[in-house]
Amino acid sequence: MNWLTKIKVFGDKIKKNLKKKFPTKEEIANSDWTSCCSGPLLKKDLENNLWCCPKCSKHHRISCRQRFNIFFGKDNYEILETPQPTEDPLNWKDTKTYKQRLVEARKKTGQNCAVMIAKGQINGIQITAGAVNFDYIGGSFGAAESEAFIYGVQHAIDNATPFCFFASGGGQRMFESPIALAGMTRTTLAVNELKKNNLPYIVICVDPLAGGLSASFAMLGDVQFAEPGSLIAFAGKRVIQATVKEELSSDFQTAEFVMRHGFVDKVVNRKDLTNEVGKLLEILLKKNSEVNSELSNETSTNTEQPTKAAS
Numbered sequence: 001m002n003w004l005t006k007i008k009v010f011g012d013k014i015k016k017n018l019k020k021k022f023p024t025k026e027e028i029a030n031s032d033w034t035s036c037c038s039g040p041l042l043k044k045d046l047e048n049n050l051w052c053c054p055k056c057s058k059h060h061r062i063s064c065r066q067r068f069n070i071f072f073g074k075d076n077y078e079i080l081e082t083p084q085p086t087e088d089p090l091n092w093k094d095t096k097t098y099k100q101r102l103v104e105a106r107k108k109t110g111q112n113c114a115v116m117i118a119k120g121q122i123n124g125i126q127i128t129a130g131a132v133n134f135d136y137i138g139g140s141f142g143a144a145e146s147e148a149f150i151y152g153v154q155h156a157i158d159n160a161t162p163f164c165f166f167a168s169g170g171g172q173r174m175f176e177s178p179i180a181l182a183g184m185t186r187t188t189l190a191v192n193e194l195k196k197n198n199l200p201y202i203v204i205c206v207d208p209l210a211g212g213l214s215a216s217f218a219m220l221g222d223v224q225f226a227e228p229g230s231l232i233a234f235a236g237k238r239v240i241q242a243t244v245k246e247e248l249s250s251d252f253q254t255a256e257f258v259m260r261h262g263f264v265d266k267v268v269n270r271k272d273l274t275n276e277v278g279k280l281l282e283i284l285l286k287k288n289s290e291v292n293s294e295l296s297n298e299t300s301t302n303t304e305q306p307t308k309a310a311s
């Protein structure tokens with residue numbers, strides 16, 4: 001046995017031992033345990049605390065359904081079926097095909113795309129809401145995600161409801177290239193239509209929010225909330241630091257930092273979001289109804305005047 005063969009045999013033994021010692025990604029995902037500041041933590045305990053660490057208050061990433069369960073109350077909402085455009089329009093392939101990635105993402109999350117739209121009630125107010133699942137290809141936006149967002153906006157307009165969106169994701173999906181980039185313009189135009197109809201648009205920035213999402217619909221809310229400690233950025237911290245040649249603060253691009261610089265209105269704990277959004281919508285919708293009432297009174301007065309003059 002020459003030395004090359006010995007190295008290969010020795011390397012294979014190391015690989016086998018490592019596989020025995022360390023769990024796979026699937027085993028970790030299916031485990032009853034996760035980790036946070038103090039080490040191992042039961043997922044059940046984390047779930048009972050709305051997926052927030054009871055010690056350091058870190059807001060862990062959650063799925064769309066988990067978010068709707070917290071926001072509306074468990075199963076007190078209806079998931080809306082969104083359009084599904086053509087898959088893999090560019091026939092993308094790198095280490096694996098884009099279609100393979102989509103199959104894996106759907107199996108992992110149980111979703112057709114990264115975005116889910118739901119309707120429900122808060123304080124008796126009908127609301128259309130959307131959320132992004134970061135586990136679905138990093139929450140990136142392709143054609144399907146943009147269509148889902150636009151569908152949510154159209155549903156809000158058709159039913160005269162506020163639109164709340166939990167914005168998260170790494171940006172536009174590179175596997176769809178310019179098709180994904182076009183979504184930035186399309187979602188922005190959709191938000192403009194929502195505002196033309198005087199319907200509240202509330203954005204809740206959740207960890208992480210970056211790239212083309214923060215450069216389009218995610219920063220256009222009438223009111224911008226954020227969960228504590230959320231990453232809110234366009235380019236990464238290291239890229240910016242290398243560009244400006246300066247040391248950046250340790251909390252740079254966190255929700256708290258972004259709020260201090262005027263891009264977020266309020267940082268709100270997950271357990272308080274429903275109450276905060278509910279109170280805000282009561283104020284906004286009352287104001288809207290008062291404005292509409294004044295406009296209708298002015299219109300009726302203007303139409304009556306010519307009639308009196310003619311008589």
